[in-house]
Amino acid sequence: MTDADLQAVWLTLRLAAASTLALLLVGTPLAWWLARARGQLRNAVGALVTLPLILPPTVLGFYLLVLLGPQGPLGKLTQAAGLGLLPFTFAGLVAASVIYSLPFVVQPLQQAFEAIGEHPLEAAATLRAGPWDSFFSVVVPLARPGFVTGAVLAFAHTIGEFGVVLMIGGNIPGKTQVLSMVVYDHVEALEYGQAHWLAGGMLAFSFAVLLAVNLLKRERA
Amino acid sequence: MTIRARFQLPYPGFALDVDLDLPGRGVTALFGPSGSGKTTLLRCIAGLERGARGQLEVAGETWQKDGFFLPTHRRRLGYVFQEARLFPHLTVRRNLEFGQRRVPTEQRRVASDHAVELLGLDHLLDRLPHGLSGGERQRAAIARALLTSPRLLLMDEPLAALDVGRKQEILPYLERLHDELEIPVLYVSHAPDEVARLADHIVVMDAGRAVAQGPLAETMARIDSPVRLGEDAGVVLDGRVAERDENWHLARIEFDGGSLWLRDGGHGAGQRVRVRILARDVSIALEPAHESSILNTLPAAVVELAGESHPAVMLVKLQVGGSPIVARLTRRSACGLELKPGRRVFAQIKAAALV
Numbered sequence: 001m002t003d004a005d006l007q008a009v010w011l012t013l014r015l016a017a018a019s020t021l022a023l024l025l026v027g028t029p030l031a032w033w034l035a036r037a038r039g040q041l042r043n044a045v046g047a048l049v050t051l052p053l054i055l056p057p058t059v060l061g062f063y064l065l066v067l068l069g070p071q072g073p074l075g076k077l078t079q080a081a082g083l084g085l086l087p088f089t090f091a092g093l094v095a096a097s098v099i100y101s102l103p104f105v106v107q108p109l110q111q112a113f114e115a116i117g118e119h120p121l122e123a124a125a126t127l128r129a130g131p132w133d134s135f136f137s138v139v140v141p142l143a144r145p146g147f148v149t150g151a152v153l154a155f156a157h158t159i160g161e162f163g164v165v166l167m168i169g170g171n172i173p174g175k176t177q178v179l180s181m182v183v184y185d186h187v188e189a190l191e192y193g194q195a196h197w198l199a200g201g202m203l204a205f206s207f208a209v210l211l212a213v214n215l216l217k218r219e220r221a
Numbered sequence: 222m223t224i225r226a227r228f229q230l231p232y233p234g235f236a237l238d239v240d241l242d243l244p245g246r247g248v249t250a251l252f253g254p255s256g257s258g259k260t261t262l263l264r265c266i267a268g269l270e271r272g273a274r275g276q277l278e279v280a281g282e283t284w285q286k287d288g289f290f291l292p293t294h295r296r297r298l299g300y301v302f303q304e305a306r307l308f309p310h311l312t313v314r315r316n317l318e319f320g321q322r323r324v325p326t327e328q329r330r331v332a333s334d335h336a337v338e339l340l341g342l343d344h345l346l347d348r349l350p351h352g353l354s355g356g357e358r359q360r361a362a363i364a365r366a367l368l369t370s371p372r373l374l375l376m377d378e379p380l381a382a383l384d385v386g387r388k389q390e391i392l393p394y395l396e397r398l399h400d401e402l403e404i405p406v407l408y409v410s411h412a413p414d415e416v417a418r419l420a421d422h423i424v425v426m427d428a429g430r431a432v433a434q435g436p437l438a439e440t441m442a443r444i445d446s447p448v449r450l451g452e453d454a455g456v457v458l459d460g461r462v463a464e465r466d467e468n469w470h471l472a473r474i475e476f477d478g479g480s481l482w483l484r485d486g487g488h489g490a491g492q493r494v495r496v497r498i499l500a501r502d503v504s505i506a507l508e509p510a511h512e513s514s515i516l517n518t519l520p521a522a523v524v525e526l527a528g529e530s531h532p533a534v535m536l537v538k539l540q541v542g543g544s545p546i547v548a549r550l551t552r553r554s555a556c557g558l559e560l561k562p563g564r565r566v567f568a569q570i571k572a573a574a575l576v
Contacts, residue, residue, distance in 0.1 A: 119304075122269055125293035128295075
């Protein structure tokens with residue numbers, strides 16, 4: 001593997017770790033709300049969160065680019081907040097990955113929260129636990145399999161990203177060039193041997209992750 | 222200290238509307254058929270029904286009034302649910318500690334050791350809930366609620382999900398609770414035998430309203446009660462074991478108004494017991510029967526008569542010394558004996574149970 005390859009692997013891992021963390025922070029309250037709210041707003045938000053599952057990544061990336069760009073509403077916001085512009089930066093990649101992988105975190109968490117139901121929360125309240133206390137001492141441990149599944153899927157899904165990061169990050173070596181893009185470049189240049197190293201590695205990694213998730217589910221049942 | 226509860230909670234097809242003053246000590250049974258609003262009332266008191274309007278004062282502390290709602294976790298109460306609701310990820314010990322740890326040290330009145338001993342949990346402390354029997358789980362849930370040192374203990378049919386054997390296993394623990402701790406208990410039940418055994422005070426619920434309430438013996442003896450107990454109609458008397466007849470395995474129970482020979486329940490002489498006499502087991506004679514299989518015949522005076530749900534049947538309230546007894550007869554018999562208030566008769570008690 002070349003230095004550029006290793007650089008891309010390292011960047012990809014960093015991106016996946018940062019995105020997973022951000023996804024858990026954003027996805028947990030969102031999933032909690034979706035699990036407990038009723039009414040039309042909930043249905044609309046639920047559909048919005050699921051959208052990345054079916055949209056072509058390029059479409060998603062295109063709109064993100066427009067929204068986060070200098071003329072976009074979010075771009076104006078990040079500039080006003082002193083964060084500068086996100087496209088073609090690492091932070092931009094994280095932001096895009098979070099949106100792209102949101103359903104992979106929100107769905108397992110929402111299902112886990114729904115399965116817990118009201119009963120343990122009522123019991124906790126009669127035992128003097130306030131809402132935050134109950135969440136951390138009862139909900140989080142009971143929903144642990146949901147958290148693990150969500151985190152693993154988010155990490156793996158981010159590693160396999162291509163379209164969205166290409167649109168929002170460009171393909172800047174060392175800065176926004178991730179693994180899938182390097183594979184693409186190698187194939188374009190007919191460097192099949194190098195492409196095999198990276199592509200095969202990803203294949204093995206993804207398989208291992210899905211196997212682990214399945215084993216985890218089996219153990220829970 | 223008393224509990225003052227006033228609640229309105231309209232649901233489609235059902236409305237809770239109660240205004241109660243409950244004693245601040247002993248066990249108060251909320252009794253009534255399924256769907257009468259017992260559990261809903263208990264949940265209102267616990268603050269688990271956000272939609273309920275009303276007022277609630279417990280031991281001088283306001284928990285709810287117009288524009289004020291103390292959230293459940295700030296109410297000093299213990300709640301035992303029908304299904305124990307232990308936290309499945311915690312051992313019995315950690316379940317017990319869950320509430321206790323969240324109570325300020327100076328408010329803790331019940332010691333862990335005492336609760337563990339009271340409910341017989343020593344050997345279960347390191348087990349996880351899913352490995353326990355239904356009865357064991359419910360005992361752990363009761364101990365968990367006690368360890369928050371509540372000012373009021375709410376129990377929602379804690380025995381309903383258990384079979385007869387498990388019930389018999391838990392009842393003695395509940396009685397010890399009653400005897401040893403000074404915590405007022407609101408106990409939801411639709412089982413007359415549980416109520417007869419545990420309660421001091423009773424609130425009879427029907428269709429979201431409290432239709433009768435008062436001390437247990439007095440209220441059970443009301444024959445005008447808007448809630449017909451049917452086969453379960455009868456009285457509960459407090460008595461004392463006066464003597465035991467080893468030969469015939471009988472015990473003489475003294476109560477205010479006389480004494481009864483009953484099957485020996487293994488209680489020592491002098492022990493306080495409760496006797497439940499069902500109305501269908503009491504018949505009335507004008508003369509004491511001399512040659513009869515009935516052991517217990519007591520002189521009584523007719524207090525009042527009332528119809529029952531079936532037109533052939535009547536309930537007759539009798540006074541035996543200081544205690545009321547209810548008899549169920551056919552209307553024809555009552556007519557034939559010319560029963561009317563004040564008439565002296567003999568109550569023949571075919572069966573009575575120590576509860």
